[in-house]
Every structure is written in C-alpha cells, then in structure tokens.
Amino acid sequence: xxxxxxxxxxxxxxxxxxxxxxxxxxxxxxxxxxxxxxxxxxxxxxxxxxxxxxxxxxxxxxxxxxxxxxxxxxxxxxxxxxxxxxxxxxxxxxxxxxxxxxxxxxxxxxxxxxxxxxxxxxxxxxxxxxxxxxxxxxxxxxxxxxxxxxxxxxxxxxxxxxxxxxxxxxxxxxxxxxxxxxxxxxxxxxxxxxxxxxxxxxxxxxxxxxxxxxxxxxxxxxxxxxxxxxxxxxxxxxxxxxxxxxxxxxxxxxxxxxxxxxxxxxxxxxxxxxxxxxxxxxxxxxxxxxxxxxxxx
Numbered sequence: 001x002x003x004x005x006x007x008x009x010x011x012x013x014x015x016x017x018x019x020x021x022x023x024x025x026x027x028x029x030x031x032x033x034x035x036x037x038x039x040x041x042x043x044x045x046x047x048x049x050x051x052x053x054x055x056x057x058x059x060x061x062x063x064x065x066x067x068x069x070x071x072x073x074x075x076x077x078x079x080x081x082x083x084x085x086x087x088x089x090x091x092x093x094x095x096x097x098x099x100x101x102x103x104x105x106x107x108x109x110x111x112x113x114x115x116x117x118x119x120x121x122x123x124x125x126x127x128x129x130x131x132x133x134x135x136x137x138x139x140x141x142x143x144x145x146x147x148x149x150x151x152x153x154x155x156x157x158x159x160x161x162x163x164x165x166x167x168x169x170x171x172x173x174x175x176x177x178x179x180x181x182x183x184x185x186x187x188x189x190x191x192x193x194x195x196x197x198x199x200x201x202x203x204x205x206x207x208x209x210x211x212x213x214x215x216x217x218x219x220x221x222x223x224x225x226x227x228x229x230x231x232x233x234x235x236x237x238x239x240x241x242x243x244x245x246x247x248x249x250x251x252x253x254x255x256x257x258x259x260x261x262x263x264x265x266x267x268x269x270x271x272x273x274x275x276x277x278x279x280x281x282x283x284x285x286x287x288x289x290x291x292x293x294x295x296x297x
Contacts, residue, residue, distance in 0.1 A: 001031060001215060002032070040072075052083055053089065055071070070095060074099060081120040084120045088122070101132075107139045130156055130183065157190065188204065191217075192221065192229065205255045243287070249273035250280075252273055257284055
C-alpha cells in the first residue's frame with residue numbers, strides 16, 4: 001500500500017510536526033510500503049517550499065529506513081527545481097513531480113519541464129500525469145528514457161490513453177522496469193480496471209484514515225476475492241465517492257476529517273479548500289464504521 005499522509009496543522013495554522021510524525025508512524029505500523037509526504041493528499045498546493053522540506057525531513061526521520069519516502073515538487077520550473085533540491089537535502093528517496101502551474105504546454109514543453117527539474121537532483125522521479133500535463137504515448141516513452149525518471153502516476157482516468165502509454169513504454173529498452181501508478185482520487189474504484197492494463201500500483205487515500213479497510217480491499221483484489229472487492233466497492237467506496245463529489249476539494253478535506261475521526265486531530269485544511277460540514281463528517285463516520293464492520297465480518 002502506498003501511503004499519502006495528510007499534513008497536520010496546529011491551531012495557529014502552522015505545520016504540526018509532532019502530529020505529522022505520529023500520523024506517518026501509524027501508517028508505517030499499519031503496513032505502508034512507501035510514504036509519499038507533502039503530495040496531493042498532503043496539500044502540496046498550500047505548502048511553502050520550506051514546509052515541504054521540513055515535512056520530508058520528519059518523514060525520513062520517522063520512517064528511519066523502514067520504507068522509502070518520496071516527496072512532491074512541482075509548479076513553476078524554478079520552484080520545482082528548488083523543491084527537488086530541498087527534498088533531496090532532507091533525505092528523501094525519490095520525488096513525485098507534479099505538473100507545471102496553470103499553463104497548457106505542448107508535448108515538447110512537458111519533456112523540457114521534466115528535463116529541467118530532474119537536472120537539479122539525482123533522486124529517482126515519478127511524473128504525475130494530471131491537470132495540465134497530458135502525455136501522448138510517444139512523450140511518455142521519451143520521459144521513461146530519461147536517466148532518473150522511474151515511474152508515471154496517472155491522475156487523468158483515461159484508461160484507453162493509459163493503456164497506450166503502458167504498451168509504448170514497455171516496448172522500449174528498459175521499459176519493463178518502469179513503474180506505473182493509478183493516482184486517481186479514491187483509486188480503489190478504478191483499481192480493477194487499471195490492473196487489467198498492467199497498472200497494479202495505486203495510491204490509497206483511505207489508507208490514511210482506515211488502513212484496515214484499505215488493506216482488506218488490497219488483499220481481496222490481489223487474491224481474486226471478487227465477493228469482498230464488490231462488497232467494499234458497493235457499500236463503502238462508492239458511497240464515499242458520492243460524498244466526496246458533493247464539494248470540490250473533499251478528496252483532501254474528507255481524508256483529514258477521517259484521520260481526526262480515527263483519533264488523531266490533524267486540524268483543518270488550508271484555503272482554498274474548506275473543511276467538511278458537520279453533516280458530511282457524520283456521514284463519513286457512518287461510512288467508516290460500516291466499512292470496518294464489513295472487514296471484520
């Protein structure tokens with residue numbers, strides 16, 4: 001399971017380092033195979049470069065080599081380069097490179113962006129395809145050939161495009177070792193489809209607040225237990241997605257609320273996101289309770 005921790009904030013809005021360390025330690029103890037700190041679920045968009053560096057250092061110190069730690073960089077090229085240097089300095093094992101900010105670039109420009117950012121670090125880099133970064137299969141193959149680009153995470157949800165990308169990358173020398181990730185919000189909903197095109201890895205936001213449910217789903221999917229997969233999709237994940245889609249930004253805000261519901265107060269979200277309403281938090285609590293009941297049964 002790939003663990004994308006939230007970023008806890010104290011009452012004054014500052015980074016809550018103690019709770020971040022506890023949150024990460026809880027996730028590793030629950031069986032996380034890797035920690036992706038200060039990424040999408042961690043409100044990368046709302047963090048300063050200094051906070052990203054500090055969060056990375058906390059993750060590295062907390063995991064103490066038990067699992068790999070990756071941290072985010074992205075946005076404007078000079079900012080992304082600076083962030084890459086910072087997370088490498090903090091001891092990260094790799095970087096999740098988010099798309100350029102705002103502009104829609106041609107394919108050649110996306111290649112140049114990745115080249116410029118990766119030139120600032122020796123760390124392995126996973127490129128996140130989403131938003132303004134939509135790759136053709138030819139561009140994906142070019143990125144996969146770059147010295148320290150080791151993976152591609154997909155946040156678009158275009159399965160046909162992703163299938164073409166997987167086939168194109170696998171056909172080039174060294175392409176068999178390239179890693180592909182399903183990075184859609186609530187990725188369990190699409191995990192069976194992505195496995196069908198050769199993308200078995202996925203990021204689980206649910207793991208951040210209900211690792212028991214996330215692990216049970218992952219085991220069921222891996223073992224071919226279709227009955228449990230379908231039950232969890234129908235009775236937990238689909239209703240969670242329905243709730244998530246009622247308010248923009250709930251893909252992050254609900255996760256933070258879930259972590260707090262499970263006993264670790266991680267504070268609210270930073271603007272421009274908003275915290276869930278009491279009604280929505282109550283619905284989330286019922287969903288978590290039911291999901292845990294399904295797993296226990």
